[in-house]
Amino acid sequence: MEIIKAERAGFCFGVANAVEKSFEILRGRKDNTFVFSYGELIHNDHVIGRLEALGMRTVRNPEEICLLTEGHPERAVVVIRAHGVSPKVYEMLENLGCTLADATCPFVTKIHSLVREQHEKGREIIIVGDREHPEVIGTNGWCQETGIILSDEEQARQFRPENNNMLYSVVAQTTFSKKKFTKICEILKKSFDNTIFFDTICSATSLRQEETVKIASQADLMVVVGDKKSSNTRKLYDLSSEICDHVLFVEDAEELNLSQVDKYMKVGVTAGASVPDWIIGEVIGKMSEINPEVNNQEIEIAETAVPAEAAAVEASVQNTEETAAENSEQSVSESPVSEESKEAGENDSFETMLDKTLTTISSGQIVKGTINKIDNKGVYVDLGFKFEGFIAIDEFAEVPGFEPDQLNIGDEVEAMVVKVSDKDGEAILSKRRVDNKKNMLLLEQSFESKTPVTVRIKEAVNGGVVAYLGSVRIFIPASQLSERYAKDLTAFVGKSVDVIITAFEKGPKGHNRIVGSRKILLVADREEKEEAFWSQIEVGKICTGTVKSLTPFGAFVDIGGYDGLIHMSELSWNRIKHPSEVLKVGQEVEVKILDFDRKKKRISLGYRKEEDNPWFDAENLYQVGDILEVTVVRFASFGVFVNIAPGIDGLVHISQISNQRISSAADCLKIGQKVMAKIIDTNIPEKKINLSIRDVQAYDPEPKPVELDEEGNPILPERKDRPRKKDRGDRPAKGDKQRTRKDAEETYVADQASSMGTSIGDILASKLQPAIEVNAVLETETEKTEEAPAENAEPEA
Ligand code: SF4
Known part of the structure; x- marks a missing residue:
């Protein structure tokens, strides 16, 4: 019988590291401390049994730690297994105060970093792997559990993105089948653009799988050693079964039935990553019982891999370390040191794989990275797992207005690779070149479009x-x-x-x-704004504007790029002398568009509001027969103006003051005097209210003391006032009389207008005709009597 043992069978670097670390902790543990593995350390009951014998317990959540430490989690040392965990688990354990012994395989840690980075860049993460596998669960935690997990080709075919703009980054469980992963990637490539594929299958796994396939194609029988729960061992079994007709899956030598083996001439042996060498050795040793003349080389390796008594794992680790210390070259290849050697090989291989997908860079290539250090010389850029880029500070200084303090750690920069040093893992980058290229393109586009x-x-x-x-x-x-x-x-x-x-x-x-x-x-x-402005402007529209300037004739207000004028007469209902009495420069105001001329670019605005017009509700407030307290404000030759309310003046005709005939209202009243008066007539639309003081209480003139002449005789008014006929040369002519009366009319109109805030011109224009008509009456009255105009001949305003 010939036995072909896979070189890469058994513990991979990551598992060996976790197991070794656990034994170390258990050996050095103090009495009052507890050692836990967060999840089963490896899928191998033999190794787990030995670890438990030394005091390790497996826990799956923080509650179990609290329970098993009787409320003292700070006394716990928790080993994080090679599969790794999510950031949340680290946080929970740290919050409990546990001591962490992180045995996460460095390859898995790299995948965690990769997933986090890609997620932070806004890409969706697809994890190709077994949904329930602890490594996949842990990896998913590094993208805040948003990862899409695809376990087979069918799931890949069924997968549909939420929208076409989604960007995906694909990673694989380290122990996933290389073949399957390739097929899934092909399916995804056909369906989606903008997807980055990271082949993160551990080289230890893929090489083991490749080797298994190779051996299985030659062997009559394949013996796969490992725990049935182990995912990677199961894959070895599946791969072997695809190629070889006869495959046995055994956990250890005990499970191996020699009667199932002895009929085969060529037997291949492979083992999962969680199988210690001594178990593989036992299996091979048992098969050698069938035929001692088995392939010596293979048996020799198996024998040196297994300690003398094929004892416990701990002993195995210790013994092989000792063997290594004795400088046996062969034993070095089988000891934990040999695992480290393997690790180095696997590490390189794994990194090579990652480099191929992540950071293989060459001169002239444009790369992106994040700034991780800045000094006087330049900026250091993290380009991924292997390379660090360097950009000289001069590259930035060439940009006008650039200040070095604009650079921040964590900023993303894009630069062109000028030189790469694989040995040092350094790349000299030029930001200027890439910027130059981009900027020239931008300028050309600006020119063309x-x-x-x-x-x-x-x-x-x-x-x-x-x-x-x-x-x-x-x-x-x-x-x-x-x-x-x-x-x-x-x-x-x-x-x-x-x-x-x-x-x-x-x-x-x-x-x-x-x-x-x-x-x-x-x-x-400007033209666009003009068009937009004039197309929306309309008479009556209310706009918000800002007072730009004040002039003696009004206020200019900016209403969105154009200045409109609020004329003095449109500022207030009250009489004002200057716009500053109402507005100030910079004030935000609501104005109404009264008129505009697009050609001349003139806009007339109104500021005073109708509801503030004192005459607004006068119809209801002031009615004939009402008796009011009024204030004497101005005298006129035909009567007196009295103020009824702010902004509202009324007229008391001279005949409506006293029961006597008086020549002037000033004979009976004083400015500012408050008197009671009755409304006898109203014309609210024309802002006129006529009142009578006499109807409420007549005000008669004070009797004047009789003036005496030099001889003590009273001077009769007729004698005193009336000029002699011959002295009447300055008496106004008839036309002059008319003018005098007309002046009075205009004065009255002007007074009314100013008191009502209306333009004199407007009022004169509207009132001129009735005023002239009244003039004729006045003239007639004047002819009749020179003392006072008749009551009903009151001029209209
Ligand atoms: S299979 Fe690879 S990734 Fe997984 S623990 Fe072993 S060495 Fe690490």
Whole structure:
């Protein structure tokens, strides 16, 4: 019988590391401490049994730790197995105060970092693996449990993205079947663009699988050794079964039935990652009982792999370490040191695989990475698992306006690879080159599609300014800087402006001719705003604006790019002398569009509101017969004006003051005097209220003391006041009389108008005709009597 043993059968580096670490902790543990494995350390009852014999317990949640430590979790040392766990588990254990012994396989840790990074970049994570496998559960925790888990080709075929913009990054469970993973990737590739595939199957696993396939194709019988719960061992069994007709799956030598083996000439032996060498040795040893002349080389390896008594795992680890110390080259290949050697080989292999998918870079390639260090010399960029990139600080300084403190740790940068050193894991990068390339493309696009680009003006030169996009130079002629010719070009230096590229000519060695115009954009912007403004403006529309300036005739208000005028008469219902009595510059106001002229670009605005008009509700408030307390405010030759309420004045005709005939209201009343008066007539639309004082209480003139002449005789008024006929040369002519009365009319109208906040011109225009008619009456009355106008001849305002 020939036995072909797989070289890579048994413990992989990650499992060996976890087992060794656990034995170390158990050997050094103090009496009052507890040692736990968070989940079963490996899928192998023999090894677990030995660990438990030394005091290790398996727990699956923090509650169990509290229970088993009787409320003292801080006394627990918790071993994190090779499969790794999610960040939440670390947090929970740390919160409990446990001591952590992290035996997560470094390869698994790398996948955790990868998943976290890709997730942080906004990509969806697809994990190809067994949904229930602890490694998959742990890995999913590094993308906040948002991972999509696909276990076979059918699930991959069924999978549909939420939308077409989704970006996916695919990783695999380290122990997943390489063949299956390849098929799943092919299915996904056909269905989705923008998917990155990371072949994260551990090289230990894939090499073991490849070796198994190779041996199975030669063997008459395959013996697969390992725990039935072990996923990777199960895969070895499946692969062997696909190729070889006869396959046995045994956990140890005891389970091996020699009668199932002895009829085969060539027997292949492979084992899962959780099988210690001594168990493999036992199995091979048992088979050798059938035929002692088995392949010596294979048996020799098996014998050295198994300690003399094929004892416990701990002993195995210790003994092989000792053997290693004795410098036996053969034993080194079988001891834990040999596992480390394997590890190195596997590690390289695994990294090579990752490098292929992640960080294989070459000169000229454009790469992205995150800044992890900044110093005076430059910026250090993490490019993934293996390479660190370096960008000299000069590369950034070439960008006008750049300040080194704009760089932050964690920022993403894009740069071109200039030189790669695999040995040192370093790559010299150039940001300038990649920026230059991108910026030239952007400028060319702006030139072709007339789209704006933002550039920064660095200096004023003869005839214009020089601006930069990154390190690409753009000339902007002075005539194209603004809508009006810019005299002081230095005022633009240091500013970022949007321009349209009007000329783009590439020259040799970077001597390009690129010209920009800001004016084109400014003009277009203004025209667009104008169109938008005038298309929405309409009489009666209420707008919000800002008071820009005040003048003696009104206030200018900006209502969205245009200034409208609020005329004095539209500012207030009350009489004001200057707009500052109502508004101040900078004040936000609500105005009404009264009129506009698009051609002349003039807008008339109204500010005073109808509801603030004191005459607004006068119809209801003031009715004929009402008796009010009023204040004497102004005298007129035909009566007196009294104030009824703020903004509302009424007229008491001279005949309605006293029971006597009086020549002037001032004979009976004083300015500011409060008197009771009755409303005798109203014309609210024309803002007129006539009142009578006499109807409530007549005010008669005070009797004047009789003046005496030099001889002590009373001077009769007639004698005193009336000029003699011959002295009447200055008496006004008839036309003058009319003018005098008309003046009075106009004064009254003006008074009324100002008291009502209406323009004099408007009122005069509307009232001129009735006033003239009244004039005729007045004239007649004046002819009749010179003392006072008749009651009913009161002029209209
Ligand atoms: S199979 Fe690979 S990834 Fe998994 S524990 Fe072993 S060495 Fe680590």
